[in-house]
Amino acid sequence: MADDGAVLALTRQLIARRSLTPDDAGCCALIADRLRALGFGIEYIDAGGVTNLWATLGDEGPLLILAGHTDVVPTGPREHWASDPFDPTVREGVLYGRGAADMKSGLAAMVCATERIVARRALRGTLAYLITSDEEGAARHGTRHAVAVLQSRGIRPDYAIVGEATASSQLGDRITIGRRGSLGCNLRVLGRQGHVAYPDKADNPVHRLAPALAELVAIRWDEGNDHFPPTSFQVSNVNAGTGANNVIPGHADVVFNFRYCTESSADGLKSRVTAILDRHGLRYEADWWHSGEPYLTAPGRLIDAAQSAVRETTGLTPTLFTGGGTSDGRFISPWGAEVVEIGPVNDSIHKVDEHVNVTDLPRLSAIYEGVIDRLL
Ligand SMILES: [Zn+2]
Structure with missing residues (x-):
């Protein structure tokens, strides 16, 4: 040497x-x-x-x-x-x-x-x-x-x-x-702002988001394989609210990230997420980023x-x-x-x-x- x-x-x-x-x-x-x-x-x-x-x-x-x-x-x-x-x-x-x-x-x-x-x-x-x-x-x-x-x-x-x-x-x-691959998303769920006392005149995006998010968190995306652990889904940020305690916010923002193994693909994960958001009837803007297969x-x-x-x-x-x-x-x-x-x-x-x-x-x-x- x-x-x-x-x-x-x-x-x-x-x-x-x-x-x-x-x-x-x-x-x-x-x-x-x-x-x-x-x-x-x-x-x-x-x-x-x-x-x-x-x-x-x-x-x-x-x-x-x-x-x-x-x-x-x-x-x-x-x-x-x-x-x-x-x-x-x-x-x-x-x-x-x-x-x-x-x-x-x-x-x-x-x-x-x-x-x-x-x-x-x-x-x-x-x-x-x-x-x-x-x-x-x-x-x-x-x-x-x-x-x-x-x-x-x-x-x-x-x-x-x-x-x-x-x-x-x-x-x-x-x-x-x-x-592992890395796939992330900035998700904005759209609602309609209003007074908490008049929920029928507003549309609460937090309430719309919560059940969809619960479903996303509970899913087992794949089983992994001999070389990789199962794909993981993690929420890194959740933000909503105007700061006032009597205002239903107009939108709710979530940032999440997949670290995924060779059993899943970026396109496959995206379409599964999209299907869940759509099934929950959300109006949303999804800004995806894909930093590597x-x-x-x-x-x-x-x-x-x-x-x-x-x-x-x-x-x-x-x-x-x-x-x-x-x-x-x-x-x-x-x-x-x-x-x-x-x-x-x-x-x-x-x-x-x-x-x-x-x-x-x-x-x-x-x-x-x-x-x-x-x-x-
Ligand atoms: Zn380095």
């Missing part, structure tokens, strides 16, 4: 670039310089102020994509951090900084793994990087866009490794092989390679996880690739004092090297 501090050095350089989503802040250029020196062809598929780097080495054999993002979430107030979030700082063997775990260490570990493989002249097949600066934000002009462009050229990947932080309590204890990678060469490489480096057999939020794996999987997400411990991501263990950096890089070696 190469333990020359190379991954730490590159991670620090990336953290020092203030790449608040969707600003890349020069991270992709830094990575592109390193890859260009190895012989990679470099291309930018930018859109809407978002930086998307596409870099490839080789032009035959299986295509393996290393995927990730350079953007980070906001830090919150500086004084909540023990050290400046954009001034990478090591204290007692731990590297602190925004993006330390999500996911600048993953990117650095991938680049250093690639450098070692190229130095060994061990590459058989095509290795590519797909890196965006729009994963934490709207994610409209990021991986989604780049995949559409590459797909239209007839490019088809066999495998993808996303460097998101996936480990639970120690490096190698968990990798992600799928994610679920994906699941079936057992195969990639999962085998990932588990074996993790075991070789850490001695742990990683559990195969499908929970958590969405990731850009949702855009790469429908492109036809087997996708796994492998990265450092995720318990500090999006928090103050985000961090990664310094000793995990070369080990993560060795895991990536091991997976690439097994596939290409």
